[in-house]
Amino acid sequence: MEIGKILYPHVSVDCVLLGFSENEFKVLLTHIDDREIEKTRKLPGSLIYKNEDLDEAAQRILTESTGVKKVALKQFKCFGSPKRTENEKDVKWLEKTTDVKADRIITVAYLSLCKLNTRLLALEKNQTVSWCSIDELPNLPFDHEQIVVEAIREVRNWVDQDNSIVFEFLPAKFTALDLRRVYEAIYNKVYDVRNFKKKMKSLEYIVPLEEKQQNVAHRAAQYFRFDRVKYNKLHSSLNY
Amino acid sequence: MEIGKILYPHVSVDCVLLGFSENEFKVLLTHIDDREIEKTRKLPGSLIYKNEDLDEAAQRILTESTGVKKVALKQFKCFGSPKRTENEKDVKWLEKTTDVKADRIITVAYLSLCKLNTRLLALEKNQTVSWCSIDELPNLPFDHEQIVVEAIREVRNWVDQDNSIVFEFLPAKFTALDLRRVYEAIYNKVYDVRNFKKKMKSLEYIVPLEEKQQNVAHRAAQYFRFDRVKYNKLHSSLNY
DNA sequence: GCAAAAGTGTTCCCTGTACACCCATGC
DNA sequence: GCATGGGTGTACAGGGAACACTTTTGC
Numbered sequence: 001m002e003i004g005k006i007l008y009p010h011v012s013v014d015c016v017l018l019g020f021s022e023n024e025f026k027v028l029l030t031h032i033d034d035r036e037i038e039k040t041r042k043l044p045g046s047l048i049y050k051n052e053d054l055d056e057a058a059q060r061i062l063t064e065s066t067g068v069k070k071v072a073l074k075q076f077k078c079f080g081s082p083k084r085t086e087n088e089k090d091v092k093w094l095e096k097t098t099d100v101k102a103d104r105i106i107t108v109a110y111l112s113l114c115k116l117n118t119r120l121l122a123l124e125k126n127q128t129v130s131w132c133s134i135d136e137l138p139n140l141p142f143d144h145e146q147i148v149v150e151a152i153r154e155v156r157n158w159v160d161q162d163n164s165i166v167f168e169f170l171p172a173k174f175t176a177l178d179l180r181r182v183y184e185a186i187y188n189k190v191y192d193v194r195n196f197k198k199k200m201k202s203l204e205y206i207v208p209l210e211e212k213q214q215n216v217a218h219r220a221a222q223y224f225r226f227d228r229v230k231y232n233k234l235h236s237s238l239n240y
Numbered sequence: 241m242e243i244g245k246i247l248y249p250h251v252s253v254d255c256v257l258l259g260f261s262e263n264e265f266k267v268l269l270t271h272i273d274d275r276e277i278e279k280t281r282k283l284p285g286s287l288i289y290k291n292e293d294l295d296e297a298a299q300r301i302l303t304e305s306t307g308v309k310k311v312a313l314k315q316f317k318c319f320g321s322p323k324r325t326e327n328e329k330d331v332k333w334l335e336k337t338t339d340v341k342a343d344r345i346i347t348v349a350y351l352s353l354c355k356l357n358t359r360l361l362a363l364e365k366n367q368t369v370s371w372c373s374i375d376e377l378p379n380l381p382f383d384h385e386q387i388v389v390e391a392i393r394e395v396r397n398w399v400d401q402d403n404s405i406v407f408e409f410l411p412a413k414f415t416a417l418d419l420r421r422v423y424e425a426i427y428n429k430v431y432d433v434r435n436f437k438k439k440m441k442s443l444e445y446i447v448p449l450e451e452k453q454q455n456v457a458h459r460a461a462q463y464f465r466f467d468r469v470k471y472n473k474l475h476s477s478l479n480y
Numbered sequence: 481g482c483a484a485a486a487g488t489g490t491t492c493c494c495t496g497t498a499c500a501c502c503c504a505t506g507c
Numbered sequence: 508g509c510a511t512g513g514g515t516g517t518a519c520a521g522g523g524a525a526c527a528c529t530t531t532t533g534c
Contacts, residue, residue, distance in 0.1 A: 010250035219531035459504035
């Protein structure tokens with residue numbers, strides 16, 4: 001957190017940053033590493049500044065924890081139960097790190113998706129963050145577990161509204177299998193290879209590349225890329 | 241607002257209560273009627289109490305302004321721009337009615353749908369609320385106009401996730417036309433009469449009744465009712 | 481040769497959509 | 508009689524789903 005700005009101690013923003021690797025979603029957790037408090041992890045998040053917009057705060061938090069500047073970011077729910085700060089350990093940590101006397105805090109949760117490239121994976125080496133499989137979440141402070149659960153549900157919702165965000169999970173070039181695995185994870189079902197490929201072929205904005213995989217222990221797969229411009233042309237509309 | 245409870249002056253809840261009549265959506269506005277302040281209208285809403293959950297607060301606000309106890313209620317977005325309280329007139333009103341010194345207020349917006357029955361329409365006579373066509377909104381304080389606009393968008397989203405909520409707009413018995421008009425308003429397009437009817441017939445949970453319209457200046461239409469139990473059976477699932 | 485994944489077409493069914501005429505009722 | 512909405516069926520097209528075998532590559 002930057003110094004010299006005044007915190008607004010009643011509202012925080014928490015970010016669920018999801019990546020996809022090894023056929024499952026991973027969520028970014030930051031480490032709380034304080035000698036007086038038992039080692040634990042939490043969602044990246046912070047109190048907002050007195051004059052900071054919520055979207056700005058979410059962007060700031062993501063940048064602080066990953067270095068990423070521009071990402072698709074979606075506010076998905078506000079969590080405001082008075083009970084969310086009833087665990088003393090959580091509050092103690094909060095007051096220690098922020099120097100703020102916290103009674104009740106409403107938090108606004110954001111969802112963001114990313115490709116787990118080498119740079120983002122390398123963040124783990126600093127030991128300040130880790131990518132945690134959503135099936136093996138540790139105990140999290142406050143209501144962060146609930147926030148993650150609702151975020152996963154929200155991914156599907158988001159894709160329903162805008163297919164193009166699935167490509168946030170993928171690198172610039174990807175194979176049909178890569179895309180299929182993402183869809184299978186999101187909708188929790190398996191897709192027929194041929195039907196899936198046929199569907200891909202019918203979508204102009206999924207552009208096949210000449211390039212193929214190299215050094216794979218099987219027939220090399222073709223790469224594709226997502227064409228944002230073509231996508232936007234197809235989905236621009238005067239209705240809403 | 242009840243007396244004796246302590247307000248939490250940093251977070252408020254605003255409710256967009258939508259009804260449907262005369263082929264359009266109406267939103268409930270409450271009247272600010274203070275001699276020192278020019279007469280104006282706003283969304284029903286209030287600061288939350290110190291120990292009150294957000295959902296509870298939304299329910300309380302709806303009950304206070306309409307008497308309605310149990311309604312489908314959906315949190316849909318949190319509005320937290322520091323600029324939303326920059327209009328002095330709005331702030332002056334707020335401080336006068338709540339006796340709270342307000343700097344910045346984050347508001348959590350809720351959406352709710354209702355049938356405009358005679359009791360709800362009669363509320364207008366008390367002059368404390370009015371049902372306002374969403375195409376003819378007056379100037380609203382804070383960012384209430386934006387909240388209404390986003391609420392309308394959210395209705396479609398909600399129906400996409402759960403068809404059954406369209407019946408919130410309709411009385412217990414309704415005609416095919418009634419239902420069609422609601423759909424047309426939500427999706428902003430016209431539906432073919434025969435195709436729509438065919439679709440209705442295919443849905444088990446829309447149950448035709450013996451009863452017909454009376455005293456209408458045309459052939460009497462059949463009534464239908466929505467069967468919640470059948471609907472839930474069809475949509476219960478172990479997946480999510 | 482074997483393991484692993486790529487690539488490839490056809491058939492069927494279901495759903496959505498387009499489309500036009502007569503009927504009942506109140507005024 | 509006229510205005511208003513109610514009620515009805517068919518035909519076509521497009522999209523989703525089911526389904527199996529051969530090919531390429533590294534080891």
